[in-house]
Amino acid sequence: xxxxxxxxxFHALTYLGKHRDQGAIxxxxxxxxxxxxxxxxxNILLELKKAGFLGSKKGKGGGYYLIKDPTExxxxxxxxxxxxxxxxxxxxxxxxxxxxxxxxxxxxCGLNKVMIRVxxxxxxxxxxxxxxxxxxxx
Amino acid sequence: xxxxxxxxxFHALTYLGKHRDQGAIxxxxxxxxxxxxxxxxxNILLELKKAGFLGSKKGKGGGYYLIKDPTExxxxxxxxxxxxxxxxxxxxxxxxxxxxxxxxxxxxCGLNKVMIRVxxxxxxxxxxxxxxxxxxxx
DNA sequence: AATAAGTCTATAAATTTTGTAGGTTTTGTA
DNA sequence: TACAAAACCTACAAAATTTATAGACTTATT
Numbered sequence: 001x002x003x004x005x006x007x008x009x010f011h012a013l014t015y016l017g018k019h020r021d022q023g024a025i026x027x028x029x030x031x032x033x034x035x036x037x038x039x040x041x042x043n044i045l046l047e048l049k050k051a052g053f054l055g056s057k058k059g060k061g062g063g064y065y066l067i068k069d070p071t072e073x074x075x076x077x078x079x080x081x082x083x084x085x086x087x088x089x090x091x092x093x094x095x096x097x098x099x100x101x102x103x104x105x106x107x108x109c110g111l112n113k114v115m116i117r118v119x120x121x122x123x124x125x126x127x128x129x130x131x132x133x134x135x136x137x138x
Numbered sequence: 139x140x141x142x143x144x145x146x147x148f149h150a151l152t153y154l155g156k157h158r159d160q161g162a163i164x165x166x167x168x169x170x171x172x173x174x175x176x177x178x179x180x181n182i183l184l185e186l187k188k189a190g191f192l193g194s195k196k197g198k199g200g201g202y203y204l205i206k207d208p209t210e211x212x213x214x215x216x217x218x219x220x221x222x223x224x225x226x227x228x229x230x231x232x233x234x235x236x237x238x239x240x241x242x243x244x245x246x247c248g249l250n251k252v253m254i255r256v257x258x259x260x261x262x263x264x265x266x267x268x269x270x271x272x273x274x275x276x
Numbered sequence: 277a278a279t280a281a282g283t284c285t286a287t288a289a290a291t292t293t294t295g296t297a298g299g300t301t302t303t304g305t306a
Numbered sequence: 307t308a309c310a311a312a313a314c315c316t317a318c319a320a321a322a323t324t325t326a327t328a329g330a331c332t333t334a335t336t
Contacts, residue, residue: 001225001226001228004293007240007242010249011240014248025311027313037294039295039296039297042313046314047289049313049314058301058302058312058313059302059303059310060303060312061310062304063313088139101246102146102173105153108275110274118264121262121263122256122259122260125253125255125259129252137247140327142324164281175326177327178326181326183282184282191280194282195281196281196334197279197335198279198336240297
């Protein structure tokens with residue numbers, strides 16, 4: 001399951017996407033809208049900024065705004081940033097690969113093969129679908 | 139990611155599947171083979187038994203054995219039993235459905251739609267692939 | 277009777293996730 | 307130029323979940 005952090009990130013991105021024409025948006029505005037703790041959301045927005053999705057402005061009249069085009073924010077990138085691996089096993093993760101401790105050799109692990117398929121099918125969707133698609137749905 | 143519990147369950151099932159002709163197998167034998175704590179594995183095997191996958195025999199010469207045909211143990215059932223929901227959002231889970239707290243109405247939630255697709259593609263694989271497939275791979 | 281195994285319930289330890297505190301920096305504006 | 311508003315940053319705390327352990331109980335075999 002996606003963590004709250006990731007869900008909140010999607011809410012924030014969606015909100016900022018919808019209000020792109022309105023300049024900088026206060027953390028407060030988003031946190032109130034979705035009932036997210038201000039401070040928690042602060043951390044999340046900061047991560048999204050560091051990842052290059054958002055821009056920000058300090059001081060009075062400041063806030064956050066989307067700097068990437070929504071078509072260039074695949075859902076997979078947001079999930080990986082906040083939640084980590086998308087794969088169901090570490091030995092199958094493209095971005096966070098680790099061998100499974102208990103497995104002697106993953107070449108002959110039956111689970112490994114299935115989970116590669118699951119990963120690939122999942123990624124097909126999560127890499128193709130972007131924030132733009134979310135915005136269009138709502 | 140799958141929990142250790144689930145991974146251990148798959149290891150145990152695979153081991154029991156491979157040694158189906160050898161009667162009851164000791165917890166100890168499996169726990170040593172994969173380096174799993176005896177007591178932890180105990181709990182897992184008990185759950186698998188209660189779910190109808192395994193049988194057991196107490197006392198000397200006792201142990202666990204597979205009672206279901208491996209073709210009738212889809213991976214999805216094992217995951218759901220030990221790990222819970224397969225879906226990435228509660229509002230999209232077939233077996234553990236819950237509405238998302240922050241969502242006003244999930245009908246117009248863009249994430250919801252995508253996650254239904256991810257769930258369906260994942261389930262296509264995890265419901266079709268069974269313990270039998272794992273055994274054949276190894 | 278003794279021993280070997282699984283059964284059961286409760287609890288503890290470790291880890292991860294979620295949330296909070298409080299000071300720092302930047303910027304607009306009076 | 308001083309003040310206030312807002313993001314920035316680091317560290318910590320609380321809560322929840324996962325992983326692991328303890329120990330007494332039951333059942334079967336010899």
